[in-house]
Amino acid sequence: MPTIEELPDVRDLWEDTLGDPGLTIGLVESLPDLSHPCFAGADLTLLDPGWLPETPVDDFYMLHATFVASVLFGQHDGPVKGLAPRCRGVVVPVLREEVTALDPMNYARAIDALLDAGADIIHFAGGQPTVSDGTDELVRRAVEKATAAGVLVVSPAGNDYGRSRRTPGMLPQVLAVGAMDDQGRMFNFSNWGPQYRDHGIVAPGGNIVAAVPGGGTEARKGTSVSAPIVTGVAALLASLRRARGLPADPLAVRDALLAGALPCTPEQSRGEPDRCLSGRLHIPGARRFALDPGVVTSAREPDRPPQVYALGVLGYDFGTEARRDSFTQAMESGGPHDARRMVDHLEAHPSEAKGLIWTLNLELTPIYAIEPAGPYAADVYELLVRLLSGETAGEEHADYIERIAVPGRLTGRTVRLFSGQVLPVIEVEQRRGVYGWEVNRLMSAAVRAAGGDERAVQGPLREFLTRVYYDLRNLGATSRDRALNFAATNAFQAAHTISSAVAQGMALDTIQVEKSPFCRIDSDCWDVKLRFFDPENSRRAKRIYRFTIDVSDILPVTLGDVRTWVEP
Structure with missing residues (x-):
């Protein structure tokens, strides 16, 4: 009965990464027993499925959720060593008993909730059997929406002996997972067929030991065991990409897993090659393809370095x-760690700005090293010094800069900080687009542009900016994240939207970013939707404001006018 750490090549992958804390795995599951000691110290969040009535959770479904969650998030100082213990986990406990476990509306809402929560990878533990190969339209749209946002969906192929398929696993956008036994042979019950062939992979799923409710462990088998193993490996590969200066790009990881899969021998496939789907999980091969720029998905252009539009606080x-x-020796007074003294020194000696490693920090954690490049590098260094000066000004000062926006390109190179942390390097070739959030000036100008009451508009506008930065924080590497970050930076348009809603007594509810169905040729357009509600009247219709952003260039641009409508 193998443990997770005994699976082939897992220990080698752990030497490179145990997961990126900024990478989120979402689970469409039941309610796991989070009191189990294997979860002590794990970053796990439960999302309340408010659309479901209060119903008890069946013991089988709780066991299933506890087992799957431990395969992914079990901490390495506990009884179960999970595959990606340092990744963030978000669980939507919607699979409570047979009725909820087969409800397509429940499926779709759970996926939407995880997208709103910032999931990079969604592990869909459930599945609806089908012999007609049909999928409910709500589920299909939810999966397409996730894929358009650059999110990988992983789901079991099912344990129906091939007599039927399971949705969403059979959808072409989903990475379906079959199961092999302890001897590396396909289980007879693991579903197969042409519906899975081009987007399915098989992995160990026989007698794997993981957590069960009550604090114990148990060996289980099936595609519900093999699927979280693939999800965990995908999360580690996405984390490793990020550590190497590439965007996490879970869809590129999906392609890498499929490209690196090994074919089954006749013995392994029991004489039926289709049982093996696209092949067997092979971590070294997937790792090689995941770090190879030649692996291309719709989320990343093959002919130019990945773009970044990131928000954060400037540091050095x-x-x-x-x-x-x-x-220390060159500065006339004060230590080099005093940012105000450093600004004075660099203003007097501009050429020395090149001697620093400039960093972009997200909540005190450096995420990128900023490297000015090209013929305008000196201008960019000058701007960085000015932005640092603004950050050191008092919060009431007109020049105070709260944070900055940086458009750049990932180089694939890294740099080591004094602390030993290794950061990916982004190149910034021109001043255009490097923007300081001069919040005091921005608030006044935005209110004037919106024509609203200053007191009524500034509070909601501040809430919008803070929410994007803290609640929806991201690395600005995917198209979706660049659109969201640009929407926050382009606060004049946001102010116009917010002032209109506030004037009607409404408050900001959700911020949603999804692929735009309409766009210019060779562009990458995303719709940013702000949903407002009346906090004093829950029966009042919600109002939606939408604006479209093209992120195909290194500096995003807004297309067209703001559109608005109501929804019940």
Whole structure:
């Protein structure tokens, strides 16, 4: 009975990464027993499925959820070592008993909830059997929406002996997972067929030991065991891509898993090659393809470096003690860690800005190293010094800068900070688009542009900006995230939208970003939707405001006018 760490090549992958805390795995599951000691210290969040009535959770479904969650998030100092213990997990406990486990509306709402929660990978533990190969339209649209947002959906192929298929696993956008036994042979019950062939992979699913409710462990088998193994490996590969300076791009990881899969021998496939879907999980092959720029998906262009439009706080680092000491000796007063003194020094000696490692920080954690490049590099360095000066100004000062927006390109290179942390490097070739959030000036100008009451507009506008930065924080590497970050930076348009809603007594409810169905040729357009509700009247219709952003260029642009409508 193998444990997770005994699976082939898992330990080697753990030497590279245990998961990125900024990468979110969403689970469409039941309610796991989070009191199990294997989850102590795990970053796990439960989302309340408010659309479901209060119903008890069947013991089988709780066991299933606890087992799957431990395969993914079990901490390595506990009784079950999960595959991606440092990744963030978000669970929507919607599979409570047979009725909810087969409800397509429930499926679709769970996927939407995880997209709103910022999931990068969605593990869909349930599945609806079908012999007609049909899929409910709500589920199909939800999966297409996830794929358009660059989110990978993984789901079991099912345990129906091939007599039927399981949806959403049979949908072409989903990575379906079959199961092999302890000897590497396909289980007879693992579903197969042409519906899975081009987007399915098989993995160990026989007698794997993981957590069960009450604090114990148990060996289980089936595609519900093999599927979270593939989800965990996908999360580790996406984390490793990010550590190497590439966007996580879960869809590229999906392609890498399929490209790296090994064919089954006749013995392994029991003489029926279709049982093996696209092949067997092979972590070294998937790792090679995941880090190879030749693996292309719709989320990443093959002919140019990946683009970034990221938000954060500007900082600097020295890299080495020698570099720090050279600044200490050169500065006339104050230490090099005093940002205000550093600004004074760099304004007097502009060329020394090149000697620093400039960083973009998200909630005190550096996420990128900023490297000005090209003929305008000196201008960019000058701008970075000015932005740092604004960050050191008092919060009431007109020039105060709360955070910055940086458009750039990932180079594939990394740099090591003084602390030992390794950061991906983004190149910034021109000043255009590098923007400081001068919040005091922005608030006043945005209110004037919106023509609204200052007191009524500033609060909701501040809430919008804060929510994008803290609640929907991201690395700005996917098209969806670049559109969201640009929407926050382009606050004049947001102010016009918010002031109109506030004037009607409404408050911001949700911010949604989805692929736009209409776009220019060779562009990448996304719709940003702001949904407002009346906090004093729940029966009042919600109002939607939508604006479209094209992120195909390194600096996004807004297309057309704001559109608005109501929905019940």
